Structure formats: C-alpha cells, structure tokens
Amino acid sequence: MKAKKIINDPRNVVTELLEGLVWAYHGRVRKLEGVNALVKTELPPGKVGLLIGGGSGHEPLFHGFIGENMADGAACGNIFAAPTPDVILAATRALDQGKGVLYLYGNYAGDNMNFDIAAEMAAEEGIATRTVRIWDDVASAPPERVDERRGIAGDLFVIKVAGAAAATLDSLDEVYRVTAKARDRVRSMGVAVSAGSLPETGEPTFTLGPDEIEIGMGLHGEAGVSREKLLPADALVDKMMQRILADLPFRRGDEVCLLINDLGATTMMELLIVNRRVRQILEREGIAVHDTIIGSFCTSQEMAGFSISLMQLDEELKRYYDMPARSFGYTRA
Amino acid sequence: MKAKKIINDPRNVVTELLEGLVWAYHGRVRKLEGVNALVKTELPPGKVGLLIGGGSGHEPLFHGFIGENMADGAACGNIFAAPTPDVILAATRALDQGKGVLYLYGNYAGDNMNFDIAAEMAAEEGIATRTVRIWDDVASAPPERVDERRGIAGDLFVIKVAGAAAATLDSLDEVYRVTAKARDRVRSMGVAVSAGSLPETGEPTFTLGPDEIEIGMGLHGEAGVSREKLLPADALVDKMMQRILADLPFRRGDEVCLLINDLGATTMMELLIVNRRVRQILEREGIAVHDTIIGSFCTSQEMAGFSISLMQLDEELKRYYDMPARSFGYTRA
Amino acid sequence: MAKTHLTIVETVQMLLHVCHGMQASKDLLSEADRAIGDGDHGVGMARGFEVAQQRLESQPATTLEELFKTVGMALLTSVGGAAGAVFGTLFRGGARGLAGREHFDAAALASWLNDGLKAVQERGKAQVGDKTMVDALQPAAARAQELVSLPLEEALPQVAEAARQGVERTKDMVATVGKAKTLGERALGHPDPGALSTYLILQYMAEYVAGRSDTATPP
C-alpha cells in the first residue's frame, strides 16, 4: 500500500519544505538564491562558520538546527540523498568570514564524497575548511572500524556542542578539536519497528513482519545487528544499553547527556517508558545524567522506532553543552 | 492488524510513562504518592496554582507542560480517559497556597464531570478553584454553541499564556480572566490521515480507507466535518484555513501565533509544507504572524494527521506569550 | 417461590457477580465504544469493576448504603473518563435512599435507580434521547418504580429488559453529548456503550438473583 502523505507534487517536497521552514524561522534564517542551502540572516562578524547538512527527509535534522549557538547554515540534499557540491560550496562561501568553515555531517559515502568535492572547490577559492564526520551508531561497524559507522541521532549532541564552540572559539582548528571530541564521546543505537516511505515513490524503504523489529537498523533502513520478534520495552532497552555502554565504554562515575529520539511515528508514551528503563540501568551502573532530551530530532519520514544516544561529558563539553541555544528544532533555555 | 508498540504490560503504560517523565524532569517535578498527578517540586510561594490535566496518551500534553511559567501540576488519566476526582483533588491540595487553583483542561464530558466533582470536594475543604475549559476545535460545533466544542492542540497556547499569567498575577480571578481571554481567541482545526491505537487493545480507534482522510476529526477519532479523498496539501490547507479564519473571525491587521501540531505520525516534512501554505494565506489576508510552533505537542498515539491553531493576540496576551517558559515538552527562550 | 429480597451478604454476592460480569464484558464494551467513541469504555469499566471487586472482597459488608457507595467510589476513582463520573455517580448518588434499609428488595432497587438517575442527570445534564446511559437508566428506573411491590426476582428481569429496550432505542439516536457527539448520522445503527453497560449491570444482577450466578458471561 502506498503511503498517504500530505504533500503537493512529490518532486517539490524539498523546495516546499524549505520554504515552510524559512517562514518558521521568522527572518532569522534565509535561503540562498538558486540552491537548497539555508544560512543565518545575521552572522556574528568574524566567526568561524559551522556548516551542517545531509539528505532531507530527516527533519528537523539538519536544516532545523540553525540558530544562536547552533549551526550557521545547512546544505540540504534531496530526500535521503546527500547535498550536491555546488550547494555545499554556495553555503561555504556565504558562511566564510576569513576564519574558515567547519563541515559537520553524518558519515555516509554520499555525504563524504560530496562534501569532499566541495572542500576541494572551496580550497581552490582560498576558503579553509575542516571536516568532522559523525559516526555514533554502534550497530553499524565494530569499534576498531569506528570511521565506517553511520551518523544517527547523536548528530544533535555534536551539533549542540559544535554550535556553542563555534560561537565562542576563534580558530577553525579549535572548533574542530572540540567538535571532534564531542563526536568521539557520543554513542547511539536504534531500533526500527516499521518503515518510512519515500515521498516520490510512496514505497516503504524496507519491510518488517507484523511482529518483527530490527535492532540497530539505520536511518534509511540499512541493516542492523538482528531482526527479532517484538520484545517488551524493558528487555529491548536492556539489549540496546548493553551494546551502547560497552562500546565507549561508559563507566561508573561518568556524567552523560541522554537523548531518546523518535524516528518518526513512535509515541512519546513509548519514549517515556524507554526513558524509565534507561534511567534504571544508568542508576544501577552509577552513571549520572546531566540532561535528557526526548522527542523527534532525527527522523526517517514516518518510520516507527527510536534510538538511544549518550554523550560522555567532561568539563569542557559540559560548558558548551550548557550554553543556551535556539533553533527551529532544538532550544535550550 | 494489532499495532506494534514498544511497551511492557499494556496495563502499566501510564504508571511507567509517568515514571519516565519524572526522570526526564530532572528533579523539577515530582509525582504525588499513590495518585497519577505530577506537581512542581518547588512552588514559588504564595502563587495562584495552575492545574492542567486530562487523559494520557496525548503526550507531551498535558503532563509535559509543567515548569517555569507553565503549569504547576497535572492530573493524569488513563489512556484517553479523564483523570478521576481523587487525583485532581490530591493535585489541588498540593498546589493550593491559599490563593486557590485554576483548573485548565479540554472540554470533554469526562473531564468536565471529573474536574467538577473535584472542585466540589475542594470547596468542601475550603480550597477555591475556578475553571477554564478549552474549546478551540471549530469542527466540533457551530460558533453559537462554542461551549460544546472539543479542546485540541490550541491547549498549548492557552497553557502558555495561563502559565505566564499565573506566575505574574496575584489573584485567581485575574488569572482566570487572562486565561479565559486566551481561550476565547484560539481557533483550531485538525485532519486525520490514519488512526492511532489504544495500547491496551492494540486496536485503532477508527478506520479510514487507504486514500481517505477526515477533515475536522477529533483527538480520539470523534467525527469531523467531512470524509474525503486524499487532497494535495495546499488544497487541504485552503479548506482548513477558510473555516478557521472565518470562525473568530480573524481580520486584516490581526497579529497571531501559529501552531502546526502533529497528531503523532506525520512527518515534519509535511508540517513544513503545510506551514508554507498557511503563511501564503495569512500573507494574502494581511494577518501578521508573531511566532510559529511546529511539532508534536498534542498527539493521539500514532495517529497520522495534523492540526492548525491560531491565537489572536492583543498587547496583554502577547506580553504573557512572550515570557520565557521551560517545560519538558515546550520551551520558549 | 420467587426470591423477595437479598440479605446484606447476598447483596455483596450479587455485586461481586456484577463485577465479574462487567470484567468479562470488556471487549464487547470496547467494541461498542470503538464504533462511536474512542474505544476505551470496556477497558475503563473492567478496571473499575476489578477495583470494586477487590474492595468488596477486602471490606466486611456492613450496610446496603455503604456497599453501593463502595462500588461507587471504586468506579469514580478508577474508571476515569465520562463513564467513571457517570457510573460512580449512579452508585454513589443512588446509595442515599438505601440508608437504613436492611434488605435489597424491589423497593430498594427502585430507590437506587431513581436517586441514581437524578444524580447522574444533575452531574452530566444528559436528557433522554441524547444517546447516553440515561437512555437505558431512565426506563429502567421508571419500570422499577412500577414494580416496587413485586419480589426482587420477578422485578429485576423486567427492569433489565426495560434497560435493554433503551439500549435498542439508542441505535436510532444521534449523539448530542460526549465523544460521539459530532458523529452525527454516522452514530446511527450503533448502541451507546454506556447504555449497554447500564443494561449489563442490571442483567448480571438479575442473573444472580435467579440463581444463575455461574453464567457471568456477556450476552
């Protein structure tokens, strides 16, 4: 059965959603002429630029995270497709104020190649860039090949810290250092309960049986670690937390931020029941939770499922995390 | 097909979700012993209490809206069932500081009767209460019977204003006056695309054909104004906005706040495409938008669909609306 | 010979039979609510009568008034929604006139139903024809009033039958109160779930009094 979506011409979804998003930013963000890139209307002068981006269809990620102490701009691809180099380059030019631009995005072949092409083009124009790829999904490769892992909802933590760092620090290398540190301390794992669909085809991106779930499945339906029968929430969370905690590893005495992210169609009721179990486990393990974020931040159209992300804090990360931030999709007072 | 949900024993969903929510409040909110009511841990001394509440299953409404310049507490019912009088009374006692408590909730037979019973019990104990019932859903009764209308996502606007008013004003009557004014200036209308299900039965609360939508359907599947074939987003929004604008009516020169609320499983992509059209219409009508909220605030489990709400501002409402607020489910910086 | 009345202890047994029956009717009632409401009526009533059962089993039986109040408080504090307020009020409000009575007979039945009806209507403002439980409760109360001098065993089936006919009539009604309100024409053909509960409560009472308390299964 084709998905029912409230859209106009499916080929125009990205153009139209960006228009709607610019309206929602109330003048604080504008779209660049001719390309699908959004940038802050007023850039604090002389700051290091923070450019995020990736395929659309994961709203509010990425383009919903532009704002005060958040990203300066976002390069937007089509649904589930990395943005093209010309879009990234146009955004890079708009953000560069002589201090260079940090590229921050999820680690996917398409994003890597397109951002790298753009970085080469930017270098030819004399614009310095550095790149941090987010690879928080523990289900997608073993720890020794961490750089092959996918970026999922942990993106939000890294963008939060990077946004604060880029608003504070004066050199691209320093912003890079803090951002990479945040990236290195985030671990996530997801579970898919049912598929989202591509607006242009109306087809789900994968299929699961009526009582099946897939633990570790990626944002686009990439395979996870196991396909299983539906489990009670507590048993499922136990499995996920075991992998997440062992991976970094997180240790007794650690302080973390916690994100429970809805992939699109999971109820807040379920997320809260998940949170209950996560906190029971962290309490038992002696890991303190500094802050909790629960909701839809990194979605995959109407996919049902969720992910759990933890970021291990140190004094520096905590300082940046605690700075207030305001964007369309995430605000910290 | 039974819905797939990440829960434990379906009979415990409310208890467990409240536990998870209390964890997520990080000490700012506590649960009362023995009843499903949440209240602020630290109440500013001597303030008029603001108690909201209703059936669970609509998270983050209501219990997610407790916090600074938001509600002081929430009485929580079972899934889609109004809270019982004992729960409401316990919360009332916890919130009263001699200045009385304002009850603020959606206008449903069950909520009305249970809150009224609690109000009578509170009166017997010498606690003053007043009541504002929210009835923003223009699809649920004609304008001359506005007090028969249902409360839907416009709840958020009224709670936002009431929270700020209750934090500022010193008398129950004054808080009542501002809250009732906010209530009187909010209009909403929803559309359902597919049903949510009750955790305890796993059954959807209504059925729609594979290409059908229902305009004006309520949060629990209550009938709306028409069942139609799936429309393009713009055509659908045109229909909804026509009813909303004509109802108050909103006029050229008005300033409004805008909320586009996801009922559970609608993508942010769709909500943004809807926002684009709403803003085109408001621009054409000469109605200015002061602020926009887009996301999941008043849900109906995994129902797909959304609602549009407008609140007409005056200087007083704008002042209260603009005060910063912080809660689990809604934050304004 | 037909049973004229129940003792206090037998009344507890009758109410327990109602509790069992209503819990067994969960799916039937949820199904009815799914058609014209939000589908939770059976879930709520089953939860409420489970709590009522626990209270009846754990608290020593004292007076008729207290028994009905116990059931009423259990429903009021555990069903939630419209039904919790309405059925809680039916049992609590209907208990007043039971004060001082020693037996549950046809007169007590009539007193309970009529006082209960009055309390429910004060609380919820529903009139006959609004497609609520009042459409089953009102004819049952009226019939009970006519039958005050019959033995309880003869009165109860007739009172339950009056309620059943009330349920039937709700099928032809458009709801004007509660969550089915805006369904309009679409509510036609479906009975009101609360009316159905009202009938079932009386039916389970009749079953017990007729000595068929092993058959607490929904019709």
Place this chain on the structure above:
Amino acid sequence: MAKTHLTIVETVQMLLHVCHGMQASKDLLSEADRAIGDGDHGVGMARGFEVAQQRLESQPATTLEELFKTVGMALLTSVGGAAGAVFGTLFRGGARGLAGREHFDAAALASWLNDGLKAVQERGKAQVGDKTMVDALQPAAARAQELVSLPLEEALPQVAEAARQGVERTKDMVATVGKAKTLGERALGHPDPGALSTYLILQYMAEYVAGRSDTATPP
C-alpha cells in the same frame, strides 16, 4: 558495415538517448536500491539525466570533452547522494582524455572509462568486490582497452556485456561500502544499483550506435 565512430553531433544524440533511457529506468533502479539501500537511486539518476538532457538540448555542442563534462556537472549538481558524486566523477573525470579528439570511437570510449574509473576510485576508495558500480565499471573499462581498434559499433556491445557480467557478480557480493554496507549476507542475491546504472548507460550507448535508438526502454 559497422559504424566506426560518432561525430560530435551524433555523440550528443547518443548521450540524449542515454538520458532518455536512464529516465525510463527510474523504477527499475529504485527497486534495486530498495532491496539493499534506501530506495532512491532511480529517483536520483532520473532527475540527474533529466537535467543533463536539458543542458545538452540547450547548449550548442562544441567538443567531446565539454559534452562529457556537461553531463558530469549535471549529474554532480542534481543527483545528490553517493550516485551524484560517483557518476558525476565518472563523466567529469573521464572527460579529460577526450580533449582534442574529434570523434567518439572505441579509443575514446576506452579513454573515458579508464580515466573515469581512476577518478571514481580516487574519490570513493571502492575496490572491485566492494559491491559498487566499480564492479561494473572496472571490467567495462578493461574490455574497452582491449577493443580500442574495433569499430565503435562492435566494441560497445562487448563493453556493455562486460559491465552486465560485473552486475551479475555483484549479486554474490557482500557490500562493504555505502548504505548496503551493514546488510551483510542479506545483500546476497541482489545486484548493486550503481553497477546496474553503469551497465545501463553503456547499454543505451550501444543501442544508439546500433541504430536502435527508438528502443530506449529498460531491459
């Protein structure tokens, strides 16, 4: 007698034929990506070749190098995702050795494919066996190198056939690059979508050169 080469104008026609063919292959390619990726490959390629077609139709043909660069830039800036970078690079990177050539013949074909392969591997680091388009491109490039002295009309079908066999081999591979990476064993039995695109591009070229340009329909 077999056609030895294409003029610039004919090369434009051939590329337009490829554009039509790739747009017509949208569902086939999305279907393949749905099995092991995120299902968008056909959507992206169709969009890219539509833009390429518009540019080819609106810009006067000049040199072979520019023609291939035009297609490459169109793909690079409109497909997005992995495929945009990879196929954009194939056409852009492969255009270098075409500078100065007057005709599109078997030598030009070999030059394009081999330079393109090199550029793609520099960009994406994929090796033969990783289950990507490289598994179709590498054998096609190698075969083209062996056939440089044949007439284009004879070389192209063999080069396309080498690519097709590469696609077949991807069915037996576990992906180690791109979105199918973690599918592991589950990717077995499914061809790589990008490899399929590589074969189709060559197949549509062969079709045009063989004079069957009315048949731009996916196999």
